[in-house]
Amino acid sequence: xxxxxxxxxxxxxxxxxxxxxxxxxxxxxxxxxxxxxxxxxxxxxxxxxxxxxxxxxxxxxxxxxxxxxxxxxxxxxxxxxxxxxxxxxxxxxxxxxxxxxxxxxxxxxxxxxxxxxxxxxxxxxxxxxxxxxxxxxxxxxxxxxxxxxxxxxxxxxxxxxxxxxxxxxxxxxxxxxxxxxxxxxxxxxxxxxxxxxxxxxxxxxxxxxxxxxxxxxxxxxxxxxxxxxxxxxxxxxxxxxxxxxxxxxxxxxxxxxxxxxxxxxxxxxxxxxxxxxxxxxxxxxxxxxxxxxxxxxxxxxxxxxxxxxxxxxxxxxxxxxxxxxxxxxxxxxxxxxxxxxxxxxxxxxxxxxxxxxxxxxxxxxxxxxxxxxxxxxxxxxxxxxxxxxxxxxxxxxxxxxxxxxxxxxxxxxxxxxxxxxxxxxxxxxxxxx
Numbered sequence: 041x042x043x044x045x046x047x048x049x050x051x052x053x054x055x056x057x058x059x060x061x062x063x064x065x066x067x068x069x070x071x072x073x074x075x076x077x078x079x080x081x082x083x084x085x086x087x088x089x090x091x092x093x094x095x096x097x098x099x100x101x102x103x104x105x106x107x108x109x110x111x112x113x114x115x116x117x118x119x120x121x122x123x124x125x126x127x128x129x130x131x132x133x134x135x136x137x138x139x140x141x142x143x144x145x146x147x148x149x150x151x152x153x154x155x156x157x158x159x160x161x162x163x164x165x166x167x168x169x170x171x172x173x174x175x176x177x178x179x180x181x182x183x184x185x186x187x188x189x190x191x192x193x194x195x196x197x198x199x200x201x202x203x204x205x206x207x208x209x210x211x212x213x214x215x216x217x218x219x220x221x222x223x224x225x226x227x228x229x230x231x232x233x234x235x236x237x238x239x240x241x242x243x244x245x246x247x248x249x250x251x252x253x254x255x256x257x258x259x260x261x262x263x264x265x266x267x268x269x270x271x272x273x274x275x276x277x278x279x280x281x282x283x284x285x286x287x288x289x290x291x292x293x294x295x296x297x298x299x300x301x302x303x304x305x306x307x308x309x310x311x312x313x314x315x316x317x318x319x320x321x322x323x324x325x326x327x328x329x330x331x332x333x334x335x336x337x338x339x340x341x342x343x344x345x346x347x348x349x350x351x352x353x354x355x356x357x358x359x360x361x362x363x364x365x366x367x368x369x370x371x372x373x374x375x376x377x378x379x380x381x382x383x384x385x386x387x388x389x390x391x392x393x394x395x396x397x398x399x400x401x402x403x404x405x406x407x408x409x410x411x412x413x414x415x416x417x418x419x420x421x422x423x424x425x426x427x428x429x430x431x432x433x434x435x436x437x438x439x440x441x442x443x444x445x446x447x448x449x450x451x452x453x454x455x456x457x458x459x460x461x462x463x464x465x466x467x468x469x470x471x472x473x
Contacts (some may be wrong), residue, residue: 055416061393084117085151090125091115093147098139099130101187103324105142110171114164117336121155122149128164130172134470137161187292189299190224192436193325194356195318197348201232201309201341205330207406208396208425210238212328214260214411215422215429221301226291227266228307228318236268240409245269253453254298258292260414265295292321302432303442318353326356326436328393331381338380345388356435357393358385359428365398368418391435394428 094112095105106112106127113126125144129137145157162174187193196209209225218224227235236242239258245265246254252465255263267287303320305325318325318431331341345355360381366372375398385392396402399421405412413422 075372076190078438084121084123084153087115088147089151090123091283093119093151094125094144094167096147097143100139100189102130103322104176110168111164115393118158118411121153122158123151123154123156124160126160126162128162130164130397132163132168142241178331187297187303187322190297190303193303193305193322194432194436195228195305195307195322195325195327196330197307197327197344197352198309198330199342199344200337203330203332203337203341204396205229205309206232206234206238206306208330208359208361208428209304210235210406211402211411211413211422211425212429213262213302213304213430214239214303215413215426216304216432217261218417218425219429219433221433222263222299223261224263224300224303225304226298226303227264227268228291228305230267230287231308233266233268235264235306236266237409238406239264239411243269248296250296251294252296254296259409260411261320263297265291265302267291289315289321302436328356328432329358329384329388331358332361332376333374334377335380337376338384341384342387345384355388355390357391357431358388359393360395360408362398363395363424391431393431393435395426396424396428461465 068298074248091107091112095107097106098104099106099109099111099391102109111130113128114124116124127140127144127147129140140161141159144159146153148157181207196205196212198205206229213223213225225235225239227233229235236256239262240259241256241264243256245256248254253265255265258264258271271325307318325360327345329341329345331337341358348355358381362376363374363381364374364378381392381395399412399419401416401419402412402421405415413425414421416422
């Protein structure tokens with residue numbers, strides 16, 4: 041104990057991960073000792089070894105290693121194999137500080153010669169935040185923790201309107217919630233918002249004590265946010281690109297989403313401003329492409345996938361809607377053709393996660409605000425959507441991003457100064473002992 045209230049941690053959370061060699065220049069350096077001391081004891085690791093281990097710890101909102109983000113303030117070595125690490129947070133009220141604490145402790149404790157780990161925190165100074173904003177291309181500011189507990193963000197996209205993208209978003213979110221996941225739906229189709237009606241919610245949201253907007257909770261349990269909550273019913277939204285960017289950023293960062301396994305974003309059709317905004321704000325979001333079977337829709341949907349590739353966003357899979365209509369007598373008609381979803385998935389080398397048949401009840405329940413997957417889970421369309429939800433789960437991680445291997449590092453870490461702390465000091469918490 042060093043008098044700073046450090047406490048032990050005993051729950052390892054991180055897989056081993058490796059990354060590029062070399063620490064950022066602003067870390068406190070100590071001369072490494074020999075690998076083995078004269079008495080046979082293992083020497084403490086070097087600063088470079090600790091830094092390398094910390095590359096596996098990433099910020100869950102910025103989706104970069106804390107090393108590459110310049111958030112590792114200092115690394116110090118004490119007697120008895122003790123290592124103390126100070127991490128600089130972007131906000132003093134970081135809701136997942138304990139996750140950082142556990143992740144850092146796990147990574148450093150795994151090194152030979154480490155007997156205990158102290159994890160301390162401070163806050164980046166204003167100048168450091170400004171440098172980081174410039175590095176990340178985020179002039180509007182750094183996130184304040186609203187998405188820190190969201191494990192997966194899935195953008196439901198299409199190249200054109202009329203393919204049932206919003207219907208798929210609503211029913212997939214409801215299906216995930218029914219499977220025991222915590223799901224949210226963000227209506228990012230600002231011009232053509234329809235999620236509130238489809239999920240049966242329509243009132244102005246409340247604001248909590250931290251001035252965060254509280255998403256509404258639908259009868260199916262899905263958390264919902266939409267521009268439709270803030271405008272007159274059926275009012276047209278006439279905005280230019282910058283206003284659209286700001287609205288999406290606010291829905292992502294000024295809404296208290298809390299803990300979510302999946303946040304599904306219903307994107308506007310096409311390849312415009314919203315997609316570029318998401319690439320900037322959510323660098324590890326995944327795209328789910330919705331298409332109908334006919335070649336015309338399939339070729340246009342391909343453009344949405346090409347756009348995702350251009351902004352370095354991963355395509356999770358393809359879902360084919362309106363894949364066929366079956367009469368009560370059992371006769372099947374391929375009204376919109378057949379095979380477009382399979383062809384698109386093959387071209388993109390991604391899974392076809394579902395083929396949803398054309399069913400009148402799917403539309404009726406969407407208009408009534410009661411997702412079909414909840415009201416009639418055995419309906420053919422419901423079964424297909426639930427299978428697609430299973431495909432999404434299989435293709436996505438189940439833990440917070442802070443527990444994964446880091447994304448590709450940025451070219452240069454943001455230097456916080458050669459020595460010492462220029463940020464705001466927070467109470468220190470300790471791992472190990």
